[in-house]
Structures are given as C-alpha cells and as structure tokens.
Amino acid sequence: MALSAQAVGAHRDVIDVDRPDEVEKAPFLQTMNSGAPQELAHLEDTPAYRTLVEANLLTTKYRKQSFEDIFVGKDLKANSTKWNNDVARCKWGYYCCPIIGCMLYNAGHSEFFVDAGHVGLAMNEKQDYLFAQPGMHNVYSWFFKMQGSSALPANGCLSHGNRVILVVEQGFIGLAFDNGQPVLFPPGIHVWTSETLQYKEAIALDQNVVKLGPYTLLTVDEGYAAITQNNGKQEILMGGETWLLNHKNWRFEKFLTLKIQTDDLEKIKATSADNITMLVTSTVTWRIADPMCAATVAAETMAVAGGKISSDIKKLRGDVLKQATASLASFMGGVNYSDSFHMAAAAQFSKKKASADGADSEPEPEEKKDNNPLYDVDRMSSSVEHANRTAQTYGVKILSINILSAMPVDGELTKALACGAVASAQALQAETAARGKAKAVRIDAEAAAQNAQIRADGAARADVVRAKAQGEAARLVADGSKKAADLLAASKLAVDLAKMDKSAAMIGKNDKFFFGQEPAYMSNLILKGEHGKGGMFG
Numbered sequence: 001m002a003l004s005a006q007a008v009g010a011h012r013d014v015i016d017v018d019r020p021d022e023v024e025k026a027p028f029l030q031t032m033n034s035g036a037p038q039e040l041a042h043l044e045d046t047p048a049y050r051t052l053v054e055a056n057l058l059t060t061k062y063r064k065q066s067f068e069d070i071f072v073g074k075d076l077k078a079n080s081t082k083w084n085n086d087v088a089r090c091k092w093g094y095y096c097c098p099i100i101g102c103m104l105y106n107a108g109h110s111e112f113f114v115d116a117g118h119v120g121l122a123m124n125e126k127q128d129y130l131f132a133q134p135g136m137h138n139v140y141s142w143f144f145k146m147q148g149s150s151a152l153p154a155n156g157c158l159s160h161g162n163r164v165i166l167v168v169e170q171g172f173i174g175l176a177f178d179n180g181q182p183v184l185f186p187p188g189i190h191v192w193t194s195e196t197l198q199y200k201e202a203i204a205l206d207q208n209v210v211k212l213g214p215y216t217l218l219t220v221d222e223g224y225a226a227i228t229q230n231n232g233k234q235e236i237l238m239g240g241e242t243w244l245l246n247h248k249n250w251r252f253e254k255f256l257t258l259k260i261q262t263d264d265l266e267k268i269k270a271t272s273a274d275n276i277t278m279l280v281t282s283t284v285t286w287r288i289a290d291p292m293c294a295a296t297v298a299a300e301t302m303a304v305a306g307g308k309i310s311s312d313i314k315k316l317r318g319d320v321l322k323q324a325t326a327s328l329a330s331f332m333g334g335v336n337y338s339d340s341f342h343m344a345a346a347a348q349f350s351k352k353k354a355s356a357d358g359a360d361s362e363p364e365p366e367e368k369k370d371n372n373p374l375y376d377v378d379r380m381s382s383s384v385e386h387a388n389r390t391a392q393t394y395g396v397k398i399l400s401i402n403i404l405s406a407m408p409v410d411g412e413l414t415k416a417l418a419c420g421a422v423a424s425a426q427a428l429q430a431e432t433a434a435r436g437k438a439k440a441v442r443i444d445a446e447a448a449a450q451n452a453q454i455r456a457d458g459a460a461r462a463d464v465v466r467a468k469a470q471g472e473a474a475r476l477v478a479d480g481s482k483k484a485a486d487l488l489a490a491s492k493l494a495v496d497l498a499k500m501d502k503s504a505a506m507i508g509k510n511d512k513f514f515f516g517q518e519p520a521y522m523s524n525l526i527l528k529g530e531h532g533k534g535g536m537f538g
Contacts, residue, residue, distance in 0.1 A: 043186060043188060044058065044186050048205045048210075048219065050242075051243070052173070052184060052186075052217070055246060057215065059183050059185055062166075062190040062191060063189065063190050064189045066189075067189065068133075070119070070189065070191050071131055071133045075130050075131045076120065076130055076139065077135075078135025079136075080111070081136060082136070085111055085136075092109075107142060108140060108141070108142050109139065109140055110137070111138050112137050113136050114134045114137065115149060117152070118149040118151050119149060119150060119158060119165065120132025120133070120146065120149045121146075121147040121149060121160045122145060122147060123144070123145040123161075124141060124144055125142065125144065129160050129161035129163045152167050152189075154167065154169070155168065155169040155172055155202045157174075157199045159199075162194060163191075163193050164190075164193075164199060165191050166185060166189070166191075166199055167190075168190065168202060169202070171205055171206060172202045172204055173186070173210075173212060174186075174199065174202050174203075175203055175212055175213055176197055176200055177197075177198055178198075182212065182213035182215065183197065208220070208221070214247060215244060215245065215247075217243075217244055218237060218245060218252055219241075219242045220238065220239040220241060220255070221239050221240070224255050225237065225238055225255070225258060226253075226254075227254050227255075227301050228252050229251050229253055230245075230249070230250040231249050231250070234295060254301060256291050256299060256313065257313070258287065258291060259287065260285060260286070260287045260399070261286050262284070262285045263284055263286075263320075264283055265281075265321060265324055266325065267281050269409065270329045270332035270333070270406075271332070272332055272333070278406045278408050278409065279407050280406045281403075281404045281406075282328055282402060283402050284324040284398060284400070284401050284402075285402075286320050286391070286397060286399055288395055288396055288397075289392070289397040290392075291395065293393075293395030294316060294395030297393070297395070298396075299316050300314075300315050319391075319396075320398070323390050323391050323398075324398060324401055326387075327383045327384070327386045328383060328403075330383065331380065331382070331383035331386075335379075374403055374406055375403065380400075380403075384401055
C-alpha cells in the first residue's frame with residue numbers, strides 16, 4: 001500500500017523490527033488495517049464442499065480475509081519513502097562523511113523495495129522467517145537478511161522456512177499433512193507458521209472420484225450407483241449426490257449403470273417344433289433393477305493381487321446374454337417354422353381381399369386373425385417371463401427379447417417351403433378374384449333394380465303432376481265462364497249482344513233465308529228468345 005510522506009514523517013524514520021511495541025504503535029500500520037474486512041461468503045456453496053463441511057473436515061483457522069492480513073506479528077510493513085531514506089542517510093553522515101558514513105549506514109540499515117503483488121522474504125537477527133509487505137522498506141538491524149521476493153503462486157504455496165502462504169482456487173482443495181494427519185484447506189489465502197504442517201498438493205473437485213489422503217470424495221451421477229466396500233461390507237451409494245468415504249478402508253470399487261441396455265445376442269442354431277434347424281439373430285433389452293443384489297451376487301468388484309477393477313459389468317452382461325439365449329432357444333423349440341409361410345400367404349390374402357372389397361368390406365372376426373409365430377408378442381412374452389425367473393435372482397430385469405431374423409440352415413428346405421407359400425398365395429389370389437367378380441355381379445343387379453325403381457317413381461310423379469295441372473286448368477275455365485255469365489246477367493244490352501252472337505254463330509255461310517214480310521220482322525226474328533217467343537226458331 002502506498003503511503004504519503006506526511007504519514008511516514010509523523011513517525012520515526014526507521015522501525016526496529018526487533019521491538020514489537022514500536023511496530024504496533026506505527027500510525028501507518030493502523031492506516032493499512034483501517035476499515036472492516038470483507039466477509040468470506042459463498043466459498044463453500046457447492047455440494048462437494050458442503051459434504052466436507054458437514055463432515056467437519058475443512059480447516060479455516062489459517063484463512064485470511066485479504067492480502068494485507070498475511071503480514072502479522074513481526075512481519076514487515078512498508079515503512080519508508082525516498083525522502084525518508086535520504087533523511088536517514090543524512091543523519092548517519094552518508095553524504096558528509098562518505099566513507100565512514102556509508103559503511104555505518106549500510107551496516108545497520110537495509111533498504112529494499114517489494115513489488116506490488118509480491119511478498120518479500122527476510123530473516124531478522126534471531127533467524128526468524130519474516131514476510132515483507134509490498135512497498136519501500138528501511139529496516140534498522142545489523143543482522144537483517146533480505147532473501148528476495150516472490151509472487152503468490154496460482155493455486156500453490158509459497159514456503160519460507162516454517163512460514164507458508166497457500167492460495168487455493170475455487171473448485172480445488174488444498175491437501176496438507178500435520179504429524180501424519182490430513183488437513184484440508186478450502187478456497188482462499190491461508191497463512192501458517194508450523195514445523196510439522198506440510199503442504200502436499202491442490203486437488204480438483206471436478207472428477208467423480210477425488211482422493212483426499214485417506215478420504216474419498218465420490219460424486220455419483222443420476223442413472224448410476226457406486227459400489228463401495230466398508231471394511232469388507234458392501235455399501236451401495238445411489239446417484240444424484242456427493243458422498244464422502246471417511247476412512248482409508250472404505251474403498252470405492254466401481255460404478256454400476258442403471259440405464260437400459262440393448263445387446264445383440266449371438267447367432268444361435270435352434271431347432272423348431274417341426275424339426276427345422278434355423279440360424280436365429282436377435283436382441284435383448286434389459287436393465288439392473290436391484291443394484292445391491294446385482295453387485296453382491298453378479299458383478300466383479302474385488303481386485304485380486306493388486307489388479308484393476310474395470311468400470312464395465314462384463315460378467316453381469318455375459319450372464320444376462322446367456323440366460324436370454326437359453327430362453328430364446330426354448331421359445332424356438334415350440335414354434336412351427338412352416339407356419340410362418342402360411343401366415344405370409346394369409347397376410348397376402350388379407351391385403352388383396354381388402355383391396356378388392358374396398359372401404360365397405362367388413363373386418364375379419366378376431367378369431368380368424370393369426371400372427372406369425374416367430375413374431376407373436378404374446379408368445380414372446382412367455383419367453384421373457386422364463387428369462388426373468390432366473391435373471392431376477394441377480395438383480396436384473398429383462399424387458400424384451402426380439403427376433404430379427406430366423407433362416408433355416410438348409411437352403412433347399414427354404415426353397416421348398418417358399419414354393420408352397422407361393423402356391424398357397426396363388427390359390428388365395430384366385431379365390432380373391434372370384435369373390436371380387438361375384439360381388440361385382442351382385443352390385444350390378446342391385447344397381448339395375450334401383451334404376452328401375454327410380455324410373456317408375458319418376459313416371460308416377462309425372463302423371464300425378466299432369467292430372468293436377470289438367471284439373472287446375474278445367475277449374476280456371478269454369479271460373480272464367482261463371483264470371484262471364486255473371487257479367488252478362490248484370491247488363492241487358494250484353495245479354496242481347498250475346499244472343500246475337502250465338503244466333504250468328506248458328507247460321508252457316510251457305511244458308512239462305514227468304515222473308516215475305518217487312519224488314520222490321522227480321523230484327524224480331526233474330527232477337528227473340530230461345531224458346532220460340534215469336535221467333536223463327538220458336
């Protein structure tokens with residue numbers, strides 16, 4: 001920390017480091033330590049640190065709040081400036097008597113400068129190891145030794161005799177030993193003076209297995225379990241947490257995956273119920289359901305003669321595959337392979353029948369729907385149950401066994417069965433065609449009948465419409481005649497005109513009449529009533 005000339009001048013020019021009372025009275029030291037220190041918060045918030053905190057294994061008594069807190073007791077604080085040094089030299093005759101003054105001053109004073117971010121390494125006349133603060137120093141001592149300076153190491157320690165400054169970065173643990181006992185340092189700056197406390201190394205906490213001397217910090221991911229041996233007793237630590245193995249004889253053995261596994265079974269030669277030898281390719285899907293049981297009776301965990309335990313579960317996986325193979329062979333022994341060809345022909349028949357019948361065809365009854373025996377889910381479920389009866393004894397659950405292919409070893413037999421399947425499919429195809437033609441004839445007849453009925457209904461509706469139209473026309477004519485008669489009856493002149501019109505209509509173009517009387521008689525003849533009232537037609 002840089003100090004002003006006034007603050008330095010307010011005290012004596014040189015501080016004797018062998019007199020602690022003078023060091024404590026230095027006003028510029030009080031200035032450096034003024035102000036409340038910042039709290040060390042959130043340094044051990046991660047689960048790994050919390051596990052160690054809960055186990056009371058982290059040592060924080062040597063941790064300092066800040067860089068300035070490193071320098072305590074007899075450690076040297078910056079106490080001088082250029083001006084101060086010149087004043088001290090003048091008092092000792094440095095410039096007046098150069099030879100004697102220089103010799104005396106240099107023998108009793110040590111001037112040095114410690115760079116910022118560095119720590120000075122010094123020894124006093126009692127051979128005490130001291131740290132010097134960054135800044136300019138002027139020490140009055142005849143036997144003082146300055147051994148240089150050093151920057152604080154990143155994630156390491158600075159040792160000066162029995163004085164040690166340790167810097168532990170976040171995410172690491174500092175490991176040291178004191179009289180054989182492990183000491184764990186959390187993140188921060190740690191300073192101690194000890195003859196027995198020896199720092200060893202900084203250990204990162206980003207690994208799943210962290211060795212901290214006799215302790216083991218174990219982080220188990222979800223979907224896994226950790227197998228450990230505590231003095232010969234097996235303990236299973238489940239995933240999603242960080243665990244502490246708190247003594248050397250509690251050893252981590254291996255991780256056990258609890259995830260679903262899918263493995264290829266070896267190609268096997270199996271004989272079907274109809275004595276056909278087949279080469280079967282299949283897969284098995286399984287997972288560990290009981291990690292304690294699996295680790296106890298099936299997984300290899302103990303290393304013999306210093307051997308290394310693999311993280312894989314080869315033995316357990318081999319046991320599962322062997323059991324699945326045995327159950328599959330048992331399943332194949334109850335299957336008629338030749339039925340698969342009949343099933344293929346039936347599938348071909350169903351497909352063509354659906355195509356010929358169209359969307360209106362009725363579905364087949366359930367009892368007529370057969371599955372290929374090699375891929376029948378219900379039959380295969382019995383094989384899975386058979387495998388699980390044994391697999392559950394070592395903590396494994398087999399989820400499924402799936403047949404990918406099953407080919408007869410004898411190629412000629414395959415050809416013969418295939419020919420039979422082709423013939424069966426052709427017969428079914430012919431039957432399907434006949435069924436289609438019969439259905440087409442039935443549909444044509446139904447269509448013709450529907451057309452005849454439609455035509456008859458149309459003719460009947462036309463006659464009804466025509467009769468209704470004729471009746472309506474007659475009614476309208478009658479209404480018109482009635483209305484005309486009513487109008488004639490209301491007017492005498494109209495009646496006479498109508499009579500004349502009717503009379504004229506009764507006389508043809510070639511009719512001739514001869515009248516011997518006067519012309520006035522004609523009008524009376526024509527205009528008489530219809531019943532012969534004085535007329536010629538009366």
